[in-house]
Amino acid sequence: MVSQIPQKTQVVVIGGGVIGCSVAYHLCRRGWSDVVMLERSQLTCGTTWHAAGLIGTTRASQTLATLAGYCLDFIPMIEKETGQSVGFNQVGSMWIAEDEERFEEIRRLHDVTKIWGPETHLLNADEIEKHYPLIDKTGLVGGMIAPSEGWASPVDFTMAIAKGVRGRGGKIFEGVTVTDVLTDNGKVTGVETNQGRIETDFVVNCAGLWAREIGRMADVDIPLYPCEHYYMVTEKSEQVPNDLPVMRDQSNEAYYKEDAGSILLGAFEKKAIPVDPASLPENFSFEELAGEFDQFMPVYEAAVKRVPLLGELGMRKFFCGPESFTPDDQIQMGKAPGLEGFYMCAGANSVGIQTGPGYGKALADWIVDGRAPFDLSGMDVRRNEPYQNTTAFLSER
Ligand SMILES: Cc1cc2nc3c(=O)[nH]c(=O)nc-3n(C[C@H](O)[C@H](O)[C@H](O)COP(=O)(O)OP(=O)(O)OC[C@H]3O[C@@H](n4cnc5c(N)ncnc54)[C@H](O)[C@@H]3O)c2cc1C
The missing domain is CATH 3.30.9.10 (D-Amino Acid Oxidase, subunit A, domain 2)
Structure with a gap:
């Protein structure tokens, strides 16, 4: 049974995969405890549950290395905080x-x-x-x-992060599907779900391969396939x-x-x-x-x-x-152009487990501080051209 969703919250995170959990967790860490995460089925049920779980942090660019490298600090931290092992084999x-x-x-x-x-x-x-x-x-x-x-268990990893969200006052609702993103005058005002409406000033789209569809609800292009x-x-x-x-x-x-x-x-x-x-x-x-x-x-x-x-x-x-x-093998993250309060982090190009903690931390900082914590222009969703979101382009790419 789904417990009652709130009518109002500070932020709604859509998607209970590793990335949604990580964004929600890091928002809570930054002191936003009025965080609501909505998952249409069960945590990890999309792509996360079946990942091989490789934890690789070696990257050819400093930005990518910073995002991925954070995982090795994050694992002992979340295990200590929650008492839950992520099954890391170093x-x-x-x-x-x-x-x-x-x-x-x-x-x-x-x-x-x-x-x-x-x-x-x-x-x-x-x-x-x-x-x-x-x-x-x-x-x-x-x-x-x-x-x-090394490698970790993607499900244990995500469940540990979810436990961290709950431990810091965030709320996770499973079995709740977002059916629309509500906007007014260029600003997010809430989400419609199969369990009712939630008013909010911030929506974070972490719906994995479904993120492009969620983007469409708000007229935002999110090129991924x-x-x-x-x-x-x-x-x-x-x-x-x-x-x-x-x-x-x-x-x-x-x-x-x-x-x-x-x-x-x-x-x-x-x-x-x-x-x-x-x-x-x-x-x-x-x-x-x-x-x-x-x-x-x-x-x-x-x-x-x-x-x-x-x-x-x-x-x-x-x-x-x-x-x-994604077309250039980099995640789509940051704030949607032209829509206040609508953020995203999706299109992980097969490295979502190992980079999930880093993406979540970076995006949470971006949301709370109103600017990217370091140069993330290569991942900023504003880099895309409209033609890159056509199905013909994406499936061919
Ligand atoms: C075979 C395979 C092996 C992989 N191996 C690795 C690996 O070794 N290491 C690694 O780092 N990565 C690996 N990956 C990639 C990794 O699994 C993904 O990058 C990561 O799981 C993406 O997480 P996510 O949170 O973005 O997406 P998801 O886990 O798919 O989460 C998105 C969630 O959004 C929910 N959702 C969708 N629409 C709605 C809606 N309308 N309302 C509410 N909720 C909604 C979905 O139910 C889903 O649970 C692998 C992937 C595959 C397929």
């Missing part, structure tokens, strides 16, 4: 290169991390094998490891050590993660398949997409050569879920 992240060009890119990344972190170390093929005994090191040119990274995103999980094996680092092989569009005695092999496909949001059920909640193994096959075939055990173990799970992507 096993490190490793990058591998099969050619000089990729290794050059990794070396550059290593150089910039000396400026803004995290700590990284370059590796030769023998050192890679020491860290990842399951690997066939044939043809490896080199790699890099970031020992402070869901695409299929894949991973598979093998059956369990005693041959899979539980301290394997996350391994990224970008030339073969693959990442590997130890997953409770199994190997999770994920894909960063260069040519992802768009998903028409209208094709998703209206009550999409903890759901998967059918996906096509052919799309995943090139990643799998290359991975079996690199980690031969993968080919010996049966496949326990083949997973395909939707994730929202």
Whole structure:
């Protein structure tokens, strides 16, 4: 049963995924306790629940590194505050290169991390094998490891943040769908929901792949579009050590993660398949997409050569879920142009778990202080042109 939503509040956050929870939490931390978060189904039910949970903070730009790097400070903080574990396995992240060009890119990344972190170390093929005994090191040119990274449980992570919201006086309502954003004279005045109306001066749209639709309710363009995103999980094996680092092989569009005695092999496909949001059920909640193994096959075939055990173990799970992507691979955040009080943070391009704390903190500061806390112009929703929000452009992109 849904408890009674208030008639009035300072701010409404739409969406109970990792990003909505993080924005709500950081607003509460800034002293806004009259925070209401509305989730149409259950917390994490959209994209968050099925993420692989990689916590990577190594980035080629200082802005991205600041946003992602905050996660490593945030995890111990939220665990201490709420007493809830986020299931963080600090096993490190490793990058591998099969050619000089990729290794050059990794070396550059290593150089910039000396400026803004995290700590990284370059590796030769023998050192890679020491860290990842399951690997066939044939043809490896080199790699890099970031020992402070790893992976967490996306659901535990989000639930811990939600507990932090409640602990600081914020209110979370599940089973409440926002059906309209109310405006008057260029200002937000409230939201209409399936449980009634809430008056508010601030609406924060954190509705993930549905954020574009919420934007339309307020005549605000939010260019993002869901695409299929894949991973598979093998059956369990005693041959899979539980301290394997996350391994990224970008030339073969693959990442590997130890997953409770199994190997999770994920894909960063260069040519992802768009998903028409209208094709998703209206009550999409903890759901998967059918996906096509052919799309995943090139990643799998290359991975079996690199980690031969993968080919010996049966496949326990083949997973395909939707994730929202933006035309330039940067999130849409900040204040809507031309509409006072309407903010957003959506289109996480597959890094919403690891960057969720940083996005949430930055946006909360932006809302409370009325300006971005540092240069976020590359993510500011005002960077977009109207044509970028057409369905034809987005699905092609
Ligand atoms: C296969 C896969 C693997 C991934 N692996 C990783 C990873 O390893 N690391 C990482 O950092 N990221 C990963 N991601 C990405 C990550 O899962 C997402 O970036 C993140 O979950 C996005 O969170 P969100 O809060 O924006 O969206 P969501 O979790 O989708 O939350 C949006 C919420 O809004 C709600 N909502 C929608 N419309 C309304 C409405 N009208 N009223 C009220 N509520 C509404 C929805 O029900 C939903 O719960 C992965 C994604 C996929 C698909």
